[in-house]
Amino acid sequence: MVWSIYMHKTSMLSLALGSVVCGGLSLLKLFSGVTSMIEWDLMSLNSLSVVFVLIFDWISMLFLSFVLLISSSVMYYSGSYMAGDKYLNRFMYLVLMFVFSMAMMVLSPNLISILLGWDGLGLVSYALVIFYQNEKSANAGMLTILSNRVGDVAILLSIGLMASLGSWNFVVYSYYLLDMDWILLKLLVMLSAMTKSAQIPFSAWLPAAMAAPTPVSALVHSSTLVTAGVYLMIRFSGALEGSKVQEVLLIISCLTMFMAGLGANFEYDLKKIIALSTLSQLGVMLSILALGYPDLSFFHLLSHALFKALLFMCAGIIIHSVSNYQDIRCMGGLVKFMPLSVAFMSVSNLALCGFPFLAGFYSKDMILEVAFMSWVNFISLLLYILATGLTVSYTMRLVFYSLSGNFNLAVSSNVSDEDKVMSNSMILLGVSAIFMGAVLSWLIFPEPYMICLNGVMKNMVLMISLLGGSLGYMFNLLNVSYNLKSLYNYKMVVMSGSMWFMPFLSTKKISEMSFSSGVNVDKLGDKGWFEYFGSQGVYYIFKEVFMLLNTLQLNSIKVFMKVFVVSMVVLLFIFM
Helix, strand or coil: CHHHHHHHHHHHHHHHHHHHHHHHHHHHHHHHCCCEEEEEEEEEECCEEEEEEEEECHHHHHHHHHHHHHHHHHHHHHHHHCCCCCCHHHHHHHHHHHHHHHHHHHCCCECCCHHHHHHHHHHHHHHHHCCCCCHHHHHHHHHHHHHHHHHHHHHHHHHHHHHHHCCCEHHHHHHHCCHHHHHHHHHHHHHHHHHHCCCCCCCCHHHHHHHCCHHHHHHHCCCCHHHHHHHHHHHCHHHHCCCCHHHHHHHHHHHHHHHHHHHHCCCCEHHHHHHHHHHHHHHHHHHHHHCCCHHHHHHHHHHHHHHHHHHHHHHHHHHHHCCCCCEHHHCCCHHHCCHHHHHHHHHHHHHHHCCCCCHHHHHHHHHHHHHHHCCCCHHHHHHHHHHHHHHHHHHHHHHHHHHCCCCCCCCCCCCCCCCHHHHHHCHHHHHHHHHHHHHHHHHHCCCCCCCCCCHHHHCHHHHHHHHHHHHHHHHHHCHHHHHHHHHHCHHHHHHHHCCCCHHHHHHHHHHHHHHHHHHHHHHHHHHHHHHHHCHHHHHHHHHHHHHHHHHHCCCCHHHHHHHHHHHHHHHHHHHC
16 A cells, blocks of 8 residues: 555656656767667578667657656656546556557667567557546547557558568668658558557547546657657658658648647547647647658657646646536636646647747747748648647637636536645646757757748748637637537538547448448358358368269179260260
């Protein structure tokens, strides 16, 4: 019992110490320009070596430092959030396994060794999503693991294709993979990244995974599961330069960030709104990577991890305080009762919108300006602009419903900031969400980017953000007439709010198609032609042969005369 009480503190201290060590190593690697690799030769077959590889460079060490930092805050936060749970020990061990799987994935530059972390993330995420053991959690967990299995199969196929190179080290060989020979490999790697990072058409599992406890959501949506696909594509970015795969990835990621931003403006579940914002930011990361800027994608990956983990932790405190409601319409006026949590939530919301001099500003503003400067097509440019406005719009909508406005809570709600453990766990992330964007920009980009834009394009981000924020707040301030107007376009509202029917298509339609095709295969295959040409057909042939042999064994003159006559007729027919 003592161990279950203090486990969150010991885990927090251990992970925080690991974060400091990895951060120091990343600075050492960054300034010295040295990369270290450790290889274990597992087996050799002719010229092909199966090796387990770990890479220690500034990218892997810096990302691992952020993963451990956020994990330490989440573990300390879980000590209070999950205090009344019967299976607290199990939860803590699962989260530690989750962090270990992510560490193995981050440190692996090899498609063989990456499987340990890649499959570990899928398995442990399933165990965490079904943690509450109800029907909703079971369905969400099944959707999550089956969607991720598509990417796992793509990784396995990629391993088979890369075997002809004599090595599976994609960090070394990615610059030598030309489109004419390796287009299928690039498409498979992109498919695996799309499933892990929930891009269209695999987006349905990300909001469904909100069935997991809130500390898990804070970890998954900031620095672990969903960022694994983006990290893999950053490591594989050398193979994408000048490739046709870039064009496909660009349009898919732009559509994803637009679809997620649109859906968040019609959603009322607090955790699902934040999950859709994560999906939108993943689209931003992959889209700028498709334009050929993996360093900017990595920069946004790190800064986004800080304020998104903080945002989920604030949401967890609010849900805990309002009698476990997640509907934002059942909240309101929280700024009067939870000033500290609302302050942290406002910081993370403003960082998400790209408010000047917060963590999200340095990465997001640079990404949008570089995208506006690039040779991007008109559709992608329009989707960038719309997604930026929608981000500010759903953020202001969330502020209106939950933080400001009238008090809409039940009388039994105990709304306060009195939980010291959960409040203290957010202080480090809150400070990081304010200052770490500037620090990262100085570290990753010691020399400034040269961005040339005219006045209209330069101020486009600011104008779109102000327009989206004002519309998002005003539409919901006039929510009575706005909701009545939405009834006239009910089908369009339902389509926008349900992620373009993707959860429906990913579950019911696929199950119906697989069930009907399974019935047909059973009828025509197992009980049809397979039966005729399979076991029953073989049985019939053997039965006839054995009956003939049995008849011949009788030594009957009639049988021999029949055989002689038939053989003579056949010979005459042949030679005539």
